[in-house]
Amino acid sequence: MNENVTIFTRDLVKRFKTKSGAVTAVDGVTLQVRRGETYGLIGPDGAGKTTTTRVILGLLERSGGESRILGYDSMRDTYAIRERVGYIAQQFALPADLTVMENMRFFANIQSVSRKDQRERIPELLEFAGLSAFTKRLAGRLSGGMKKKLALACSLVHEPDVVMLDEPTLGVDPVSRREFWGMLGDLRTEKGLTIFFCTPYMDEAERCNWVGLMYEGQLIAHDSPETIKQMVPGRLLEFTPSNFVPAWRLVPDLEGVLEVQTYGVMLHVFVDDVGKRRREIETALAAQGITCEGMREIEPRMEEAFISLIRKQRREE
Amino acid sequence: MQKRLNRISAIIQKETIQILRDWPTLAMVLLMPVLEMFLFAYAVSMTVDHIPTAVADMSKDVQSRAFVDALTASGYFDVEMYVADEAAVIRNIDEGQTRVGIVIPPDFATRIERGDAQALVILDGSDSTTVSAGYSAASAVAQSMAMKLTVEKMNRMGAVGMLSGGSLNGASSLPIYTSTRVLYNPAKDDMTFIVPGLTAILLQVMTIGQAAVAVVRERELGVAEQILVTPARPIELLIGKMAPNLALTVIDLLIIVLLGIFWFDVPFMGSPWLFAWLSLLFIVSGLGLGLLISTIVKTQKQAQQLTMLFMMLCMLLTGLIYPRGPMPAGVRAAGALIPATYFIRIARGIITKGVGLSFMWQDVLILVIYSVVVIGLSVRAFRKRLD
Numbered sequence: 001m002n003e004n005v006t007i008f009t010r011d012l013v014k015r016f017k018t019k020s021g022a023v024t025a026v027d028g029v030t031l032q033v034r035r036g037e038t039y040g041l042i043g044p045d046g047a048g049k050t051t052t053t054r055v056i057l058g059l060l061e062r063s064g065g066e067s068r069i070l071g072y073d074s075m076r077d078t079y080a081i082r083e084r085v086g087y088i089a090q091q092f093a094l095p096a097d098l099t100v101m102e103n104m105r106f107f108a109n110i111q112s113v114s115r116k117d118q119r120e121r122i123p124e125l126l127e128f129a130g131l132s133a134f135t136k137r138l139a140g141r142l143s144g145g146m147k148k149k150l151a152l153a154c155s156l157v158h159e160p161d162v163v164m165l166d167e168p169t170l171g172v173d174p175v176s177r178r179e180f181w182g183m184l185g186d187l188r189t190e191k192g193l194t195i196f197f198c199t200p201y202m203d204e205a206e207r208c209n210w211v212g213l214m215y216e217g218q219l220i221a222h223d224s225p226e227t228i229k230q231m232v233p234g235r236l237l238e239f240t241p242s243n244f245v246p247a248w249r250l251v252p253d254l255e256g257v258l259e260v261q262t263y264g265v266m267l268h269v270f271v272d273d274v275g276k277r278r279r280e281i282e283t284a285l286a287a288q289g290i291t292c293e294g295m296r297e298i299e300p301r302m303e304e305a306f307i308s309l310i311r312k313q314r315r316e317e
Numbered sequence: 318m319q320k321r322l323n324r325i326s327a328i329i330q331k332e333t334i335q336i337l338r339d340w341p342t343l344a345m346v347l348l349m350p351v352l353e354m355f356l357f358a359y360a361v362s363m364t365v366d367h368i369p370t371a372v373a374d375m376s377k378d379v380q381s382r383a384f385v386d387a388l389t390a391s392g393y394f395d396v397e398m399y400v401a402d403e404a405a406v407i408r409n410i411d412e413g414q415t416r417v418g419i420v421i422p423p424d425f426a427t428r429i430e431r432g433d434a435q436a437l438v439i440l441d442g443s444d445s446t447t448v449s450a451g452y453s454a455a456s457a458v459a460q461s462m463a464m465k466l467t468v469e470k471m472n473r474m475g476a477v478g479m480l481s482g483g484s485l486n487g488a489s490s491l492p493i494y495t496s497t498r499v500l501y502n503p504a505k506d507d508m509t510f511i512v513p514g515l516t517a518i519l520l521q522v523m524t525i526g527q528a529a530v531a532v533v534r535e536r537e538l539g540v541a542e543q544i545l546v547t548p549a550r551p552i553e554l555l556i557g558k559m560a561p562n563l564a565l566t567v568i569d570l571l572i573i574v575l576l577g578i579f580w581f582d583v584p585f586m587g588s589p590w591l592f593a594w595l596s597l598l599f600i601v602s603g604l605g606l607g608l609l610i611s612t613i614v615k616t617q618k619q620a621q622q623l624t625m626l627f628m629m630l631c632m633l634l635t636g637l638i639y640p641r642g643p644m645p646a647g648v649r650a651a652g653a654l655i656p657a658t659y660f661i662r663i664a665r666g667i668i669t670k671g672v673g674l675s676f677m678w679q680d681v682l683i684l685v686i687y688s689v690v691v692i693g694l695s696v697r698a699f700r701k702r703l704d
Binding site for chain 2: 016054057058059060061078079082083085087088089091093094095096097098102105106107109110111112151
């Protein structure tokens with residue numbers, strides 16, 4: 001295996017036994033995360049992101065395939081992994097009845113960080129997380145965003161080479177979210193930390209070097225965000241029809257229209273030829289007495305690419 | 318090894334801070350034994366005496382009055398009223414004014430002469446404690462009065478008004494004197510009987526409750542996963558969680574025992590050190606059982622409910638109040654699954670009887686095996702993975 005590969009899986013499978021039979025939550029996932037990279041595992045709820053992360057970390061039994069972190073096997077070398085990886089669980093909670101400082105100390109002690117290192121590292125991490133003024137506050141009394149920052153600080157106290165974050169910005173306001181990502185960006189540039197995270201938010205995918213799109217237990221695409229955005233067919237037109245429902249029914253049947261997605265009151269239409277189809281759409285809708293406002297070509301974002309890829313996957317099945 | 322100690326001490330520190338910070342729970346854990354001791358000592362008396370009694374004396378002579386006096390003098394019966402006949406006695410019991418009725422037939426005096434006098438004792442069967450106390454007290458009095466007594470129990474719960482009880486043969490011609498000597502607790506003081514048992518029950522309920530809640534709370538709050546992903550091994554988590562609770566329970570133990578000795582004057586006959594070591598063993602078995610319970614329950618509420626249920630079973634099945642001897646085999650077997658059953662015997666053995674290990678080695682051995690099994694099972698349940 002390549003020296004530079006930090007997280008590695010091949011044909012990873014995880015099946016759960018339920019009352020109604022076995023459910024395959026992770027169905028043959030093969031992925032690689034290179035050292036110093038930020039890898040985003042993106043997908044809707046229930047796609048298998050959390051399960052994949054937990055199996056890689058050795059928190060769940062693996063049903064098949066291979067998975068390793070830093071060369072350590074998820075199942076066999078579980079404790080070696082736990083000494084070298086930082087993790088924030090999705091439904092994470094730090095002990096709410098411990099203060100910020102006590103939480104930091106607890107995670108430092110349990111990771112056997114020496115007193116000397118603690119004295120240097122803890123104030124540094126708290127400063128970095130913007131929590132220096134709150135060391136005596138109970139973790140349960142922090143705001144959602146501050147809790148996440150404390151969790152990140154705690155997961156970094158043993159200076160791991162890799163952090164795995166499961167939906168780290170879930171339930172966090174946009175400002176705190178931006179700050180949180182700012183922190184992660186600094187860590188990557190300053191310390192060369194490898195970051196693996198799961199998220200259902202497409203905009204967060206833009207922050208990655210590499211994206212894995214997960215859907216129904218499978219990785220349906222994995223590449224750089226730029227490449228993934230180019231995987232969608234044709235070009236993208238955006239407009240607001242004056243009468244939404246008839247327009248939404250009519251447009252997909254027009255010639256040269258590859259795909260239609262709704263976006264609030266707007267329609268996003270993928271076409272083969274922007275100049276030609278733009279006029280045709282306007283004419284066809286005008287015939288029904290529908291006007292098109294703000295018709296323009298836009299760059300496909302992660303969100304459009306992702307919906308398109310999932311639809312393609314569904315058609316193939 | 319150093320890392321292992323670091324991890325255990327980190328968990329102990331964390332648990333200790335959490336226990337100290339949750340002061341309402343802490344106060345309850347420390348005050349509950351005191352409260353229970355005082356309740357048992359002053360509010361719940363297990364001796365039945367001064368039972369309100371109605372008398373229908375249809376003989377009205379020296380003999381019958383002597384009998385009633387003897388009943389009163391026994392201390393078990395307080396004659397609240399005199400009524401005309403049996404029907405009036407029953408009506409009184411129905412109305413709840415009295416619990417016992419004594420009916421003395423008109424020919425009482427003449428039959429005493431002949432040696433086959435009978436008196437009817439009517440007991441309120443809805444209160445079984447009163448029945449047994451009244452029954453034995455009345456027969457003792459009657460026996461000493463050398464006469465024959467018919468006791469009828471009345472089952473007020475059912476439709477049947479009266480049940481025919483057995484008739485006691487007074488053996489007037491052959492008075493038998495029995496002399497009884499009560500060992501270990503000559504004053505038959507309730508507290509001497511209760512304190513060792515209560516010690517066992519309280520420790521049992523607390524250890525189980527604390528251990529179960531300590532684990533379930535974290536799982537419920539999602540803290541468990543975050544701690545599971547640290548390098549702490551299952552056995553380290555187990556020790557780290559048990560140690561502070563063990564200390565807390567030892568404090569409870571001291572409170573109970575010292576309160577028993579110095580406030581309630583319960584004599585401590587045996588070796589305090591033997592008692593300390595065996596208590597520790599018992600506490601460990603209780604914490605282990607609590608951890609085991611924590612693996613089946615999902616929420617703190619369930620854990621608390623189960624602890625309450627367990628407390629009730631402890632009260633009924635372990636021999637704290639009701640002797641285990643007469644219980645049906647199945648019920649006795651259920652009691653045998655509770656560690657307190659063995660520790661009650663151990664505690665009574667050491668505190669009340671002052672006997673040594675050689676007299677209770679079987680109970681001790683069972684507790685040792687019990688602890689090893691429950692701790693073993695709960696270590697298995699504390700796994701390194703979520704599934």
